[in-house]
Amino acid sequence: MLVASLTAVGAQEGPSGITQRTVFAPFDPTQRGCHKPPGLTKELAYVQENEREFLQGVNHGLEMAAKDRGLKYLRSVAENNVPKAVEDINAYQAAKVGALVATSSDPTAVSSSLQRTIWSGAFVGTIVPPPATLLLNAPQYATGKALADASINYIKSQLGGKAKVVLLTQDTMEYLTPRFEAMRDAFAKTPGVTIVADIAPTPVNKEGGFVTMSTVLLANPDIDVVLGGDAVVLGALKALRVAGKDRPNQFLGGIDGEPEAVSEIKKGNSPFKASISLSSPVFGYAMGQFAADWLDGKSIPQAMDILPIALTSENMAQYEADLENPAAVYADPIRKSTYLKMYGNICYDTRDQYVNFPWSSESSK
Known part of the structure; x- marks a missing residue:
């Protein structure tokens, strides 16, 4: 039986909820028979x-x-x-x-x-x-796959089917690891692609991406593709520019649709080509x-x-309208x-x- 509305933090405990993995049916908006919560x-x-x-x-x-x-x-x-x-x-x-x-x-x-x-x-x-x-x-695997697929299409159409790839991961967060499993799976099936670095920046932000990419460039100065979260990939882009190793035909892609990533995509000649928007x-x-x-x-x-939506220069206008309204x-x-x-x-x-x-x-x- 559910507890009544609590009057103070730390009061009587209630049910533990659904704790076992469960597959839910599609949402049914026609369900009736509920009541308004009292006293709130x-x-x-x-x-x-x-x-x-x-x-x-x-x-x-x-x-x-x-x-x-x-x-x-x-x-x-x-x-x-x-x-x-x-x-x-x-x-x-x-x-x-x-x-x-x-x-x-x-x-x-x-x-x-x-x-x-x-x-x-x-x-x-x-x-x-x-x-x-x-x-x-x-759907984290689908999110990572969407970004990997966008990069693979670019590698095939613009880079002659060959590319050196850097994955800037977040494997330290269990909820996000499927994103990077999807990327590895996709590249493993793509001849001509070599993952030269697969590493989780610390911290997972723009600064961490800059430091990590700067280190990667010491051993691998010619990089074609960089994938990860928007923030770390933006840091990687900065490192490429500082080192003079950025090229318009590189494919940098991120996840989150953050404004700075969007701004880079809209430039048209930036290495930052796509962001998977949530x-x-x-x-x-x-x-x-x-x-x-x-x-x-x-x-x-x-x-x-x-x-996940693969955000590119082609669908940017509708996406920005949806963000605003x-x-x-x-x-x-x-x-x-x-x-x-x-x-x-x-x-x-x-x-x-x-x-x-x-x-x-x-x-x-």
């Missing part, structure tokens, strides 16, 4: 890990959805301070905030606070790590809409795929389906079925 405010709060552009996009979408649905919007930025993130989540739960979205650099540290928020009856949304009443994840304003807006639905007593998805995407079923796919059903009455395992739609494949 019509507020949507966002505990934001840091000011990274990707997370700023989530903020943009959430804020727009809150405005469109008449929710008061609250936000706190932890700046990678995990105790502050925990404190902020606990404060929102104690204030009976009705909906919470949270990201943290240490998901394990915030998980207990998120569980207590779920037990209180509130909506909880997370991006990749559990627990959540709505967990978002990208449109954070679009999924942020969808998450905000489902938070409002939860508070209205409706059934919402338990999980949602953020579908995610509400228009959400209102158009066809456009929405290119960004998002939804699974399972949950509401206030069935919140004991919250996701408490590292869900991915690829788990059963």
Whole structure:
């Protein structure tokens, strides 16, 4: 039996949720029979890990959805301070905030606070790590494959089928390792491609990418392809330019669709050719809409795929329009389906079925 709305952090514990890997059926928006959570405010709060552009996009979408649905919007930025993130989540739960979205650099540290928020009856949304009443994840293998495929097409059409490749990985994060497994698998099937470096920069940011790529260039000065997250690949691009080893016909590709990467792609003559976009304003807006639905007593998805899109100069204009106005995407079923796919059903009455395992739609494949 679910616990009643909690009055203080650390009060009576509740159900552990779904802890075993589970394959959810497609989301059924016609499900009825749910109730509004009692005693909670019509507020949507966002505990934001840091000011990274990707997370700023989530903020943009959430804020727009809150405005469109008449929710008061609250936000706190932890700046990678995990105790502050925990404190902020606990404060929102104690204030009976009705909906919470949270990201943290240490998901394990915030998980207990998120569980207590779920037990209180509130909506909880997370991006990749559990627990959540709505967990978002990208199909990570498909994301890596999309970037690898784009680079392979370029190698075949522009580089004569031969290339020296650098992979700047994030294999230290278990949730992201499938991205790089997909890249290795794709290149292993491509004659003429040699991976000369396969390494995780430390830290995984622009500076880490610069330092790592500078080291790689000492042994391998002529690089054709560099793949990884946007931030580290942008650092690699800087290293190539500093060393005078950048060429217009190189293929640098990233993941996240961050603004600086987008700016490079739009130049036309930059080595940075593509970014796999996981449109954070679009999924942020969808998450905000489902938070409002939860508070209205409706059934919402338990999980949602953020579908990867290979962003290039050809489709840039439509992508940027969608970033600016995610509400228009959400209102158009066809456009929405290119960004998002939804699974399972949950509401206030069935919140004991919250996701408490590292869900991915690829788990059963």
